[in-house]
Amino acid sequence: MIKRLLYLTSRILRADPSLVTVQARADLVRLILPVMVFGSIYGAVMGSYNGINAERLVHMLYAAVKVPILLTVAFAISLPSFFVLNTLVGLRDDLGYCLRSLIATQAGLTIILASLAPFTALWYLSFENYNVAILFNMAMFATASISSRIILRRYYTPLIQRDPRHKKMLNAWIFTYGFVAVQMAWVLRPFIGNPESPISFFRQQAWSNAYVKLYEIMCNILQ
Amino acid sequence: MIKWFKQVDSILRGDATRMEAIKDGQVDIPVGGIAVVTVLLCLIYGICMGTFAASSGGDKTQLLASAVKFPLLFFLTLLITFPSLYVFNALIGSKLKMTSVLRLLVASVAVITAIAASLGTIVVFFSLSTNSYNFMVLLNVAACGIGGILGLTFLLKTLHRLVLVSDPYLLDLYTNKQKQITEPINNDTDAEIIIDENTGLAKPAASDSDEQIRSALDTYGSRTDQKAKSVFKIWVFVFSVVGAQMSWVLRPFIGNPEMDFAWFRTKESNFFQAVFSALGNLLGL
Numbered sequence: 001m002i003k004r005l006l007y008l009t010s011r012i013l014r015a016d017p018s019l020v021t022v023q024a025r026a027d028l029v030r031l032i033l034p035v036m037v038f039g040s041i042y043g044a045v046m047g048s049y050n051g052i053n054a055e056r057l058v059h060m061l062y063a064a065v066k067v068p069i070l071l072t073v074a075f076a077i078s079l080p081s082f083f084v085l086n087t088l089v090g091l092r093d094d095l096g097y098c099l100r101s102l103i104a105t106q107a108g109l110t111i112i113l114a115s116l117a118p119f120t121a122l123w124y125l126s127f128e129n130y131n132v133a134i135l136f137n138m139a140m141f142a143t144a145s146i147s148s149r150i151i152l153r154r155y156y157t158p159l160i161q162r163d164p165r166h167k168k169m170l171n172a173w174i175f176t177y178g179f180v181a182v183q184m185a186w187v188l189r190p191f192i193g194n195p196e197s198p199i200s201f202f203r204q205q206a207w208s209n210a211y212v213k214l215y216e217i218m219c220n221i222l223q
Numbered sequence: 224m225i226k227w228f229k230q231v232d233s234i235l236r237g238d239a240t241r242m243e244a245i246k247d248g249q250v251d252i253p254v255g256g257i258a259v260v261t262v263l264l265c266l267i268y269g270i271c272m273g274t275f276a277a278s279s280g281g282d283k284t285q286l287l288a289s290a291v292k293f294p295l296l297f298f299l300t301l302l303i304t305f306p307s308l309y310v311f312n313a314l315i316g317s318k319l320k321m322t323s324v325l326r327l328l329v330a331s332v333a334v335i336t337a338i339a340a341s342l343g344t345i346v347v348f349f350s351l352s353t354n355s356y357n358f359m360v361l362l363n364v365a366a367c368g369i370g371g372i373l374g375l376t377f378l379l380k381t382l383h384r385l386v387l388v389s390d391p392y393l394l395d396l397y398t399n400k401q402k403q404i405t406e407p408i409n410n411d412t413d414a415e416i417i418i419d420e421n422t423g424l425a426k427p428a429a430s431d432s433d434e435q436i437r438s439a440l441d442t443y444g445s446r447t448d449q450k451a452k453s454v455f456k457i458w459v460f461v462f463s464v465v466g467a468q469m470s471w472v473l474r475p476f477i478g479n480p481e482m483d484f485a486w487f488r489t490k491e492s493n494f495f496q497a498v499f500s501a502l503g504n505l506l507g508l
Contacts, residue, residue, distance in 0.1 A: 077344045084341035087235040088334065088373060090438025165438075180345055187352040209353040212505065219507065 009034060012108050015154035020100035028100060034107040036068045038114035042140075043067030043191070045117040049124050049133055050195040059193045062201050066188045068110075074181040075106060082173050089165050098166070101155035102173065109148035116140045133192055141185075186210035227256035234330050235337060237439030240381045245388055249323030250330055250381065257333050262294045264336040268366075269293030269476070271343035275350035275359045276478025285478040288486055292473045297332050299473075300466040308458050319385055327381055334439075335367075335374030342366040356479050357505040363477055364498055371466065375459045377439050382455050467494040 008030060011019055019027070047063030050056065086095050123136050152170070159166040185191070187210075190203050197203070230252055233239045239252055273289030276282065305328065309321055349362055387394055470476065471494035478484065 077348050080341040080344050081338070084235065084338050085373075087232070088237075088338070088377070088439060090237050090440070092236050176345070180348060183349060183352060209349070209355045209358050212353075212355045212358055215506065 005034070005037065009038075009111050012104055013111060013151070015104070015108075015151045017155075019104050020097055020155060022096065028103060031100075031103050031107045032072070035071055035110045038107075038110040039068035039071055040064040041114040042110070042117045042120075045120050046137055046191050047193055048121065049130075049192045055199060056193075059190075059199045062199075063191050063193070066191060066201075067113075070181065070184050070188050071106060071110060074177060074184040075102075077180050077184075078173070078176045081176060082169070085172060086169055089169065091163065091165055091169060094159060094163075094166070097159065098169075101152065101159075104155065105148050105152040108151040109144050112147050113140065113144040116144060130192070130194055137192060183210045186213070224259075227253065227260045230256055231260045231333050231337060234333055235439065239330070240377075240384065240439055242384060242388065245381075245385060248320065248385065248388060250326050250385075252326060252330055254326055254329050257329050261297070261329070261333045261336050264333070264340040265294035265297065266290045268336065268339045268343050268346075271340075271346045271350070272363055272476050273478065274347050275353070275356070276475075276480060276484070278351050279354060279356075279480040281478050281480040282484030284484055285475070288484075289476050289478075292476060296466070296470055296473055297336070300462065300469045301328060301332065303465050303469070304458070304462045307461070311454050311458060319382075323385060327378065327385065330381070331374050331378035334377045335370040338370035338373055339367055342369065355505065356477070356481070357501040359477050360498065360501040361505065367470075371463060373440070375463065379455055379459060380440055470494060471497060 012031070012034065019031070041064075043064035043066060044060045046067070047060035048056065052060070083095065086092055086098065091098075120137060120140055124133065127133070156166060156170055160170075186208075188202070190197070190200075193199065230239070234250075234252065234257070238244065239250055244251060269290035269292065270286055272293065273286035276285035305325070308328075309324060343366075346362060346366055350359060353359060471492075472487075474488055475482075475485065
């Protein structure tokens with residue numbers, strides 16, 4: 001089981017073309033598995049801020065559940081518009097390949113993220129500051145997303161060579177997905193878990209807007 | 224029902240508006256079926272829009288109100304702008320029939336609503352997770368704006384094709400021009416590429432015009448009927464402005480949670496003022 005999972009991760013990271021062929025359609029479910037497993041691993045580590053004790057374990061579990069939710073639900077929410085836009089610009093025939101590439105990239109992203117988990121653990125052991133811990137995790141997510149673009153580029157290069165419209169659609173996807181994922185991350189917080197607030201799956205008054213908050217913070221800094 | 228959805232799909236794919244498909248001067252689609260699907264898509268987006276008021280403590284009736292009013296918005300906008308489109312279309316001397324213009328409009332509205340409905344998931348997600356009314360106003364304007372821009376681009380490009388096929392002279396010009404473009408390239412090596420003059424993107428050379436132009440948004444022909452095109456462009460502008468203002472007249476769609484539910488609000492201000500004030504409020508200006 002573990003051996004097969006490791007084999008699969010190496011195929012994903014190397015952007016194995018056989019993962020996204022039409023014949024691989026049935027294997028698609030298998031690509032979801034790494035998202036769940038590795039997403040949970042990073043989530044658990046992310047939730048281990050401020051040490052591990054019985055109370056903290058609950059929060060680690062929450063975070064482990066929430067990271068895969070964050071990635072898959074943001075993906076699902078952005079999907080319908082990607083589908084319609086691709087159809088409209090005449091790229092519907094390639095849609096299957098595009099989707100398989102995007103899912104493989106998503107799996108790649110979580111694998112990279114999990115590989116960065118030890119750094120997060122070390123950071124937690126070394127530094128106390130909660131706000132800096134948030135920033136560090138944001139940096140890890142950013143690193144994983146940017147690195148996963150390598151996989152995406154490998155899969156998309158033949159497509160873009162064939163039809164440059166794919167590049168525009170890809171950019172539209174990255175924008176939409178990013179736009180949704182940022183808000184999703186905001187809604188699903190706490191991931192790291194401020195030790196001063198009680199442990200809960202969702203934070204009280206979590207329902208607000210990431211972009212409005214971001215703007216307010218920026219205004220505060222500038223004033 | 225599934226057949227109608229497939230028809231909408233063929234419009235989106237561009238199959239229904241290829242040069243071969245519109246040879247007889249009109250988009251060959253079942254108008255009634257497309258209209259039903261369009262209304263359904265409108266209902267979906269309307270519900271997505273109303274989610275904000277329903278989820279942030281407002282009246283749940285807003286869901287119903289938005290679902291009913293969103294299809295109405297398109298119907299009334301068409302009602303207001305269709306006569307002038309028909310008149311101007313006749314004025315520029317195009318041979319388009321009224322029925323074909325109408326069919327095309329239904330198809331375009333289908334495209335607009337399909338895009339809006341596909342963005343509905345994002346709108347619902349933000350509706351549920353946001354408490355900023357101004358943000359929701361802008362997000363909905365953006366979603367409808369994207370749908371509108373793409374749908375009206377579809378309309379313009381297809382009108383252009385329809386004008387082309389309905390006029391033998393223009394069609395002849397177009398086919399000749401196409402030959403001129405493709406012939407010298409066919410003599411050269413395979414590596415030659417054509418630069419699409421509208422998008423500026425390189426395309427693989429192909430003698431078959433339909434293989435070269437694949438989507439519903441691509442332009443056929445060239446500058447032969449600039450005049451017709453500019454009339455349509457003006458009309459599209461009018462359509463957008465009327466549509467925007469109509470959405471203001473039919474408001475509330477989103478439903479400010481601080482205000483009581485009402486089917487309609489009193490006459491005041493206009494769409495553009497409201498959008499700017501939402502933007503201003505959001506940025507704290």
